[in-house]
Amino acid sequence: MRTELVSEPGDPTRPNEDFASVGLPASGRGGALVVLDGVTPPQGPTGCLHSVPWFVSRLGGALTELTVSLPDVPLSEALSLALARTAESHAHTCDLSHPRTPQATVVLARWSAQAVEYLVLSDSVLLVEAPGGALTVLEDDRLSRLPRESLTTDAYIDAHLRNKEGGFFTAAADPSVAERAVTGVLPRSSVRTLAALTDGATRWVEKFREGDWTDLFTFVRKEGAGALVARVRELEVADVERAFLGRSKRHDDASVVYAEL
Template sequence: MRTELVSEPGGPGRPNEDFASVGLPASGLGGSLVVLDGVTPPRDGGGCLHSVPWFTARLGGALTELTVSLPDVPLPELLSRALIRTADSHAATCDLSHPRTPQATVVLARWSPASVEYLVLSDSALLAGSPDGSVTALLDDRLDRLPRSALATHALVDTTLRNKEGGFFTAAADPSVASRAVAGSLPREKVRTLTALTDGAARWVERFHQGDWADCLALVREEGARSLVDRVRDLERADAGLVPPRAGKTHDDATVVHVELSPR
């Protein structure tokens, strides 16, 4: 098995709010990956004394440990347990009911000799490449399906859409959100590669339309995860001169985790 991990902040001097890990159990059978994309907090801090990187490190660390140590527990249940553990670590000091309490998008994958389990919550992506070259994009597209007018301001999003029915869900303090994730499993023999991307790296497909998901996976396999991030940065720099400027961050944290599973 070969793994590759690249994670880069959106700019110098800015903290990287993403988290990424690959876990390999001591048995040598199977493994897991975890990718989180922290949600940038509002200026008031979201009622929390802690930073988003603090939150993603703790949630990501819990998920890395649990996905390896509890192989028989389904991924949604593991996410719920990790959210409870993380919330308990700062519930006494922070307002976890705030709609922008620290939170993150989630991609989980866990493989064994028999299956590949997956979980996706919000707008990060997981690509499963098969031995025949086809690619399955495992996505939670609820945010993409919302009208742009509904996303006009942070206040509007927070009061009407964030972690609400008819809107979209992220991993924050409420463990029940784990049941809202896109989750399932694939036969192990149908999966040769797994590639997880935060939306900062997925911009190559979703924002700049340089190719589809199959093209994106081919680029990572042929040139490496670093090449994908570098290409996104080049496109962002070229895009910065547009008049009027495109909405959203010029640069975003970008993370790619690529795993080549051993042939069955």
């Protein structure tokens, strides 16, 4: 089995708001990966005393433990338990009902000798390669399907779209959001390799159009996850006129977990 994990901040002077981990049980059978992308809030109150890195480190740590230690618990239930645990750790000091309480996107995958389970919530991506080389993109596309004009102001997004029916969902303080995630189970025999990426890394496809998902996957296999992030950084710097980035931040935290099962 081969695994590779890279997680780099968009700005080296600021904390990384991503989280990435791989858990391999002591039994030597199976494993799990966790990738979170913390949501950077706009300027203003969030109702919370804690930072996004604080939140993602606790949620990610809980998910890493639970996905490995409770192999018979579905991933959606593991996410719900992890959210409840994280919320309990700061409910006494923070207003967890605030729309900008710390939150994150989620990708989970867990494999055994029989099956590969997956969960995707919001705009990070899980790529699944079959033994024959065919690639499947597993994503939660609710945010990308929203009209661009509806995303122009933070106030409108918070009031009508963020964690709202008809909008999009992120992992914040409500454990029931786990039921909104895209989930499924694949036969272990149909999966050769997994790659989970935050949107700072998927810019290679989604912003800069260096290739399609198969091209990206091939790049990571041949050159490595670190090379993908390095190439994204080069493209970000080169886009002086913002022909590709538009109003997006110049550099974003970027994480990649690659696992050949």
